[in-house]
Structure formats: structure tokens, C-alpha cells
Amino acid sequence: MISVKTSQKIAKTALWIAGFSTVAILILVIGYVLFEGLHVLSWDFLTENPRKMGSKGGIFPTIVATIYFTALTLLIATPIGVGAAIFLTEYTRDGKVTRLIRFGTEALAGIPSIVFGLFGFAFFVILLEPVTHGWSLISGALTGATMILPTLVRTSEEALKTVPVSYREGSLALGATKWQTIQKVVLPSALPGIITGVILSIGRVIGETAALMLTLGGSLRLPESVFDPARTMSMHLYLVAMEVGTKEATEKAFGTATVLIITIFIINSVANQILKRFIAKSS
Amino acid sequence: MDYKAKEKVYEKILLISAFISVITVVLIGGFIFTEGLPIIKKVGLIDFLLGKEWYPTKDVFGILPMIVGTFAVTFGALILGVPLGVATAIFLAEFAPPRVSKFVRPAVELLAGIPSVVYGLFGMVIVNELLMHIERTYLANILRPEYQRGYSVLSASIILAIMILPTVINISEDAIRSVPHEYKEASLALGATDWQTIYKVIIPAASSGIIAAVVLGMGRALGETMAVIMVAGNTVxxxxxxxxxxxxxxxxIAIEMGYAAGDHVKALFATGIVLFVIIMVLNTVASFLGKRGAGQS
Known part of the structure; x- marks a missing residue:
């Protein structure tokens, strides 16, 4: 039988090791990818077209496609997500309607991305083909928008809840209508929080792959309109690493992975900065 | 339009936005069921779920190997990921000095943000190569040659374990932090050590939250696609x-959707139905546990 003191010591050491292992895993994954990928990065890699299915050349069209796809997805999802959050925080008390909406949002958050892909394929790519032109940026973005909706609703809701009730009461007491109060008082105060949520969902959009395999088309040509098929960086990484799979291709895949990691890192830092200022201001 | 009418219009627009999530869930269910159910009827539910053969070109659709495969990699991920995740959560909530947690927390956040294809690439090149080396050096006499390539249940479990860490850590930490301070203080006042307090008082009090964390991590592992395809080998x-x-x-679904046609596509949608149902059951369990946890504290 070990003494109480010894078991306390063992447990504490084990927990410290656990904490550090988590960090070590992160460093291992990121470190290895950067180690293999950083030397692939160059101006040419970022600005040239891929050749030989991506095993030579750069990733320019996939960067452009990623930006288009992300912007389009957010453009579709943000108004809906913020609107839903306003409705939930400002217009309803807990009741059947709220419960149903919350159930929907939670259920949506849990659905695997490949199932979103099947849905997007059946609905946007096949059924709405005359509108979306089948596999296209718009089909992918509509699918992506439904995927980030739960995150957007939740983060916007949290931001709206931090706005003090007294602000609303002050505005209403001055004779403003409910919508005026929301538009002129509540939304501006909650804006940094909402923006943080939007920025964080950029990360999810950029990393999404499975659903896009079934909806975006995967073409390496530079998309000229939202009705053109496209290939994002994440899709490109997968296709180059798995379907080409040569040594050269793997190297290019690591280059793409490095660009992705750096982008995600920047997004996280920006979101944290905004959030920090927001918290400092509101407390 | 007077302002009252305008207010009504805005409220309606917001109501519709709020209902889009609900509508989408219904549409997702609707589409995959209409596309997938006919083939399940044709093959027979039992033969579809318990059939061991999958030859889409010969119209033989049995998905038992994939069901077993999904649960195998998921449980592997939980066995590897949950102890580490929960331990990290306890560490962050109870022991980590602010200087250290300021370092660990962003790391967890970043871990959550890395795209799954990057994990897949890492798994392919590092985990699988390492496993292959071990298999060929130490286990060459025991394992069949197909089992010596690194692509395996084990490597998928390792990668998934890393991927579910953030979910498990964040939700367990919240659960541990929501245990009332009085519990801890009372235990310490009775002369219990930190560790005795943690495993006799705090963990039991946070248990439903921690279980919810595990269930959500399980959902994430079940649903992960790209990273798994890249490391698992994909043999039926x-x-x-x-x-x-x-x-x-x-x-x-992800591998075959690209070239499937006819009944094959329907069978892949039917695979989606099975996945959808499993996830829905799991989410219901998680939200039930979450509610019970919230009711306790």
C-alpha cells in the first residue's frame, strides 16, 4: 500500500506529464509538417499553376479557390447565423420554438461532414443543377454554409448575451423601437464578439474537405464565376498526397499543408486579439 | 410602410433565419433517406447491415465490415485519447499554474484548428512509416504481409485520438470547473489531499460532464473522414x-462517390443513413447527459 503522500505525488506527476504530452503532440505535428513543408514554400509555389496533377509547379488556383469559397460561404452563412442568434436572444423566451431551434442547431453541429456532402450532392449539385451548374463554387459554398451555421449561431448568441440589459432598456426608454434598439445599440456592442465567431469559422471552412469532394468539383482551373467548379487547398492536399502519391507529390502536399497551418495560425491569433480587446472593453 | 409593420417584417426574417438549421436537418435527413432507402429495401435491411461482402459492380451491398471498422477505429481512439484528454483537463483545471495554462490552452485550440487532411498527411508519413518499421522489424513473423504496411486500425486510432483531444479536453475541463467550490473546500478541510479530493469528490461530481465529453469525442471520431482514409488502408x-x-x-462514401453510378450511389447514400442514425443516437445521449450534468450543479 502506497502512502497518501506518495500517491499524491505520483498523480500530480502523471497529470503534469499529460498536460505536456498534449503540447508535445501539437509541437510534433506542426513541427514535422513545417519541417517538411517550409523549404517547399517560395514565391513561385504560391503564384504558379500546378503541373502534372500537382506533383510539379505551385498551388495558385487552389489559393484563389480557397479565398472565393471561404468568402462565399461566410457571405451566405453570416447573415443567417447572426439573424438566428438575434432571434434566439432578443425575441424569444424559453419555449417550444426555442427548444426546436436549439435541437436543430445542435443536431446540425453533430452531423459528419461527409453526410453534409451527400446532402449537398443530392440537393445543390443534382436537384438544383440548372441554378448551381452542378459541381461548383456555389454548390460547395451552400453546403459549407449549412456546416458552419451552428458555430456562428452559438458564438453570435454568446456575444449578444454579453450586452448589458440596461443598454436595451435605455434605448427602449428613449422611445426607440425593438429593431432600432437591436440595430443601433445591441449589434454594435456585440460586434467584436460576432466578428471573432466569424473569423473562427473561417478556420473550419478552410479545413473542410470531405463535403467538398462531393460538391465543389475539384477542377484545377482558375474559377471565373461562382458557377465554376474549383479545388481548395485542403482538397488539393488530399488529392495530391493520395491520388498522385509520388515522392515529389508528397513534398508538394507538405508545402500545401504548411500554407494551411500558417493561415490557421494567423486566423486564430487575429480572433484572439479581437476577443481580448472585446473582453477588456466589456469588463 | 409604418414602423410597426416594419418591425413585424424584421421579426419574421429573423424567425426564418433561426429556422434554417431545423429546415436543413430535416432536408439532410429527407434527402439521404429518399436516396438511400430504396436500396436498403431491395437488399433487405438485415443483409445490408450484416452482409460481409461489398461488390458494388455485382450489386452486392453488405456494410458490416465498414460498421465494424468504424467502431474499431473509434474505440481505439477513445482508449488512446480519453485518458490523456481527461488527465490534461484535470491538469488545466486543478494544477496548472497560470503561466503554464497560458501555454497549453492555445495549443489545444490550435490542435482543434488543424485541418483533418493535415492530420492525415502527418499520419501517412510519420505514424504509418513508424508502424511499418515496427511491424517489419519486430512482428514480421507473426503478421501477414498485408498487415505490415502501416495502414491499419492502430494508425487510424492514433490519428483520431489526437483529433478528439481538443473536444475531450475542453468539455471535461468545463465540467470540472463547474463543480462548486464548496465541495473542494469541504474535502480539503477534512484533511484530504489534492489528489484525494480530485478523484473522490471532483471527478465523481463532474462525471456526467466528462462522459458527455467522451460521447462527443466519439461522435467526432465516428464522423471523421479524410484523415481516416489517408491512414487506414481502406480494405473492405x-x-x-x-x-x-x-x-x-x-x-x-468518400472513396467511392467519385465514380459510383446507379444503385452503387444509392448504396452509398444508404451508408450515409446508417452513419446519420448512429450520430443522431449518440447526440441524443450526449445532450441527455449534458442536461443531467447541468441539473446536478
Whole structure:
């Protein structure tokens, strides 16, 4: 039988090791990818077209496609997500309607991305083909928008809840209508929080792959309109690493992975900065 | 339009936005069921779920190997990921000095933000190569040659374990932090040590939250697609060893959707139905546990 003191010591050491292992895993994954990928990065890699299915050349069209796809997805999802959050925080008390909406949002958050892909394929790519032109940026973005909706609703809701009730009461007491109060008082105060949520969902959009395999088309040509098929960086990484799979291709895949990691890192830092200022201001 | 009418219009627009999530869930269910159910009827539910053969070109659709594969990699991920995740959560909530947690927390956040294809690439090149080396050096006499390529249940479990860490850590930490301070203070006042307090008082009090964390982590592992395809080998066969290559339900859809036609497409949608149902059941369990946890504290 070990003494109480010894078991306390063992447990504490084990927990410290656990904490550090988590960090070590992160460093291992990121470190290895950067180690293999950083030397692939160059101006040419970022600005040239891929050749030989991506095993030579750069990733320019996939960067452009990623930006288009992300912007389009957010453009579709943000108004809906913020609107839903306003409705939930400002217009309803807990009741059947709220419960149903919350159930929907939670259920949506849990659905695997490949199932979103099947849905997007059946609905946007096949059924709405005359509108979306089948596999296209718009089909992918509509699918992506439904995927980030739960995150957007939740983060916007949290931001709206931090706005003090007294602000609303002050505005209403001055004779403003409910919508005026929301538009002129509540939304501006909650804006940094909402923006943080939007920025964080950029990360999810950029990393999404499975659903896009079934909806975006995967073409390496530079998309000229939202009705053109496209290939994002994440899709490109997968296709180059798995379907080409040569040594050269793997190297290019690591280059793409490095660009992705750096982008995600920047997004996280920006979101944290905004959030920090927001918290400092509101407390 | 007077302002009252305008207010009504805005409220309606907001109501519709709020209902889009609900509508989408219904549409997703609707589409995959209409596309997938006919083939399940044609093959027969039992034969579809318990059939061991999957030859889409010969109209033979049995997904048992993929169901077993999905649960094999998921449980592997939980066995590897949950102890580390919960321990990290306890560390962050109870022991980590602010200087250290300021370092660990962003790391967890970043871990959550890395795209799954990057994990897949890391798994392919590092984990699988390492496993292959071990298999060929130490286990060459025991394992069949197909089991010596690194692509396996084990490597998928390792990668998934890393991927579910953030979910498990964040939700467990919240659960541990929501245990009332009085519990801890009372235990310490009675002369219990930190560790006795943690495992006799705090963990039991946070248990439903921690279980919810595990269930959500499980959902994430079940639904992951890209990283698994890249490391698992994707052979359609019931895995009989942790070194066996394996195909999951998600992988089955993602790999074959690109070239499928006719009944094959329908069978992939039917695979989606099975996945959808499993996830829905799991989410219901998680939200039930979450509510119970919230009711307790």
C-alpha cells in the first residue's frame, strides 16, 4: 500500500506529464509538417499553376479557390447565423420554438461532414443543377454554409448575451423601437464578439474537405464565376498526397499543408486579439 | 410602410433565419433517406447491415465490415485519447499554474484548428512509416504481409485520438470547473489531499460532464473522414487485428462517390443513413447527459 503522500505525488506527476504530452503532440505535428513543408514554400509555389496533377509547379488556383469559397460561404452563412442568434436572444423566451431551434442547431453541429456532402450532392449539385451548374463554387459554398451555421449561431448568441440589459432598456426608454434598439445599440456592442465567431469559422471552412469532394468539383482551373467548379487547398492536399502519391507529390502536399497551418495560425491569433480587446472593453 | 409593420417584417426574417438549421436537418435527413432507402429495401435491411461482402459492380451491398471498422477505429481512439484528454483537463483545471495554462490552452485550440487532411498527411508519413518499421522489424513473423504496411486500425486510432483531444479536453475541463467550490473546500478541510479530493469528490461530481465529453469525442471520431482514409488502408474486410487495414463508413462514401453510378450511389447514400442514425443516437445521449450534468450543479 502506497502512502497518501506518495500517491499524491505520483498523480500530480502523471497529470503534469499529460498536460505536456498534449503540447508535445501539437509541437510534433506542426513541427514535422513545417519541417517538411517550409523549404517547399517560395514565391513561385504560391503564384504558379500546378503541373502534372500537382506533383510539379505551385498551388495558385487552389489559393484563389480557397479565398472565393471561404468568402462565399461566410457571405451566405453570416447573415443567417447572426439573424438566428438575434432571434434566439432578443425575441424569444424559453419555449417550444426555442427548444426546436436549439435541437436543430445542435443536431446540425453533430452531423459528419461527409453526410453534409451527400446532402449537398443530392440537393445543390443534382436537384438544383440548372441554378448551381452542378459541381461548383456555389454548390460547395451552400453546403459549407449549412456546416458552419451552428458555430456562428452559438458564438453570435454568446456575444449578444454579453450586452448589458440596461443598454436595451435605455434605448427602449428613449422611445426607440425593438429593431432600432437591436440595430443601433445591441449589434454594435456585440460586434467584436460576432466578428471573432466569424473569423473562427473561417478556420473550419478552410479545413473542410470531405463535403467538398462531393460538391465543389475539384477542377484545377482558375474559377471565373461562382458557377465554376474549383479545388481548395485542403482538397488539393488530399488529392495530391493520395491520388498522385509520388515522392515529389508528397513534398508538394507538405508545402500545401504548411500554407494551411500558417493561415490557421494567423486566423486564430487575429480572433484572439479581437476577443481580448472585446473582453477588456466589456469588463 | 409604418414602423410597426416594419418591425413585424424584421421579426419574421429573423424567425426564418433561426429556422434554417431545423429546415436543413430535416432536408439532410429527407434527402439521404429518399436516396438511400430504396436500396436498403431491395437488399433487405438485415443483409445490408450484416452482409460481409461489398461488390458494388455485382450489386452486392453488405456494410458490416465498414460498421465494424468504424467502431474499431473509434474505440481505439477513445482508449488512446480519453485518458490523456481527461488527465490534461484535470491538469488545466486543478494544477496548472497560470503561466503554464497560458501555454497549453492555445495549443489545444490550435490542435482543434488543424485541418483533418493535415492530420492525415502527418499520419501517412510519420505514424504509418513508424508502424511499418515496427511491424517489419519486430512482428514480421507473426503478421501477414498485408498487415505490415502501416495502414491499419492502430494508425487510424492514433490519428483520431489526437483529433478528439481538443473536444475531450475542453468539455471535461468545463465540467470540472463547474463543480462548486464548496465541495473542494469541504474535502480539503477534512484533511484530504489534492489528489484525494480530485478523484473522490471532483471527478465523481463532474462525471456526467466528462462522459458527455467522451460521447462527443466519439461522435467526432465516428464522423471523421479524410484523415481516416489517408491512414487506414481502406480494405473492405472485418479487421481481425489492430494491424489490419480497415475501411470506415465515412471512408466508404468518400472513396467511392467519385465514380459510383446507379444503385452503387444509392448504396452509398444508404451508408450515409446508417452513419446519420448512429450520430443522431449518440447526440441524443450526449445532450441527455449534458442536461443531467447541468441539473446536478
Amino acid at each position: 474486410a472485418i479487421p481481425d487485428s489492430i494491424f489490419a487495414p480497415v475501411r470506415t463508413l465515412t471512408g466508404n
